[in-house]
Amino acid sequence: MKSNLIFFSLIFFSCGKEINKLDTLIPQPLKIEKHNGIFALSAGTVISADTAFEKVSSYFTSHVEKLTNIKLSQGPADQNCIVLTRQKEHNELGKEGYTLSIEKKSITIAANEPNGIFYGVQTLLQLISADSTMSIPCGIITDKPRFAWRGYMLDLARMFYPLEYVKKHIDILAMHKINTLHLHLTDDEGGWRIEIKKYPKLTELGAWRETIASFEPGAKNADSAYGGFYTQDELKDLIQYAASRYITIIPEIEMPGHSSSTIYAYPEVSCYGKNARAAKMFVGFGDPLCAGNEKTFELMEGVLE
Known part of the structure; x- marks a missing residue:
């Protein structure tokens, strides 16, 4: 009886829908839009950061290397790039809010302040560490904290x-x-x-x-x-x-x-x-x-x- 239960449980879970990594984020972002496709992190991926966000960029680069053994190099905001930039819209996101836009050829984290860029980086690191494939599902995340004191x-x-x-x-x-x-x-x-x-x-x-x-x-x-x-x-x-x-x-x-x-x-x-x-x-x-x-x-x- 026990072996039958295990067998049917395996069949049940194998038939289930694949979990999108965007649904596994903790804490859950304010808003998630899922798009088709993936961004593939690779040894050729470069990072571009505004001057105000260079410290966060260094933090992110070191953590990516720990997770993946990939050392991101500085490069132009072109294809196969990760961009950390000042927010041009969504001023209502405040000091700690951010947007994370994941497209097939690029990832952009935009925020008003370094705090927001840092929290966007934390979200991206979770997506990178969720499995070993180094593929990040495309989508747009808009996020800000509910509470100022956490x-x-x-x-x-x-x-x-x-x-x-x-x-x-x-x-x-x-x-x-x-x-x-x-x-x-x-x-x-x-x-x-x-x-x-x-x-x-x-x-x-x-x-x-x-x-x-x-x-x-x-x-x-x-x-x-x-x-x-x-x-x-x-x-x-x-x-x-x-x-x-x-x-x-x-x-x-x-x-x-x-x-x-x-x-x-x-x-x-x-x-x-x-x-x-x-x-x-x-x-x-x-x-x-x-x-x-x-x-x-x-x-x-x-x-x-």
Whole structure:
């Protein structure tokens, strides 16, 4: 019975209509017009970009090479070309909108600003990577975001990730046209992740806990301290990396609550004048910064400076 079910399932799917790659885009564009024919990406394909879009052109060229081993060269906007140009119509598409016109002999991405060209490039890269044939179906895509703020939060306090891993996150967010990355950089569970040179104990002590798991019963699952932090130079590099992909990073530093890591490093800012326990594991939210303590405001101002 099982073998029959598999057999008929294969027949059913083999008889189905071939999926057009234009229908597989994520997020779905505002408008798609499907035309007959394909553009065949090849070693002879060239790229032409307006001066304002040269950085996006370099980004696109490097990613095409990674996907296909084809290194696009600069060339005239003639046949077998990909063109990145200023939008002459559709001003209603705003700063982040674009049109992507795919014809048999050329592809044109047009936008008002580099942001829009970048998002058009992301759409085209999805079409290139959808299979290994390097054939892109003809059509016209008109697209702009529905929401100005398209955000994602990454909790780095409870789980520390290497900088390169965070950059991979940024690449995936860019592919999906997300433009805001909220980094949760501090919390109770031994999770102070940002270097503050004026207060070195925040990372010397507050960035570590005794267990990988931040909730009990994980206290005995590690033989050494777990944690880590990012230096100011590393975070500056990350901000620049995200900005090159038109993503704004919003750092979050918890205060006055969720401050056990802060108090573990500087107990004088607690309401009790003693160390917090939460640098070992999660124990609750009983350690806020003391609002009636002048040292609390000194530390907060020093951190934010």
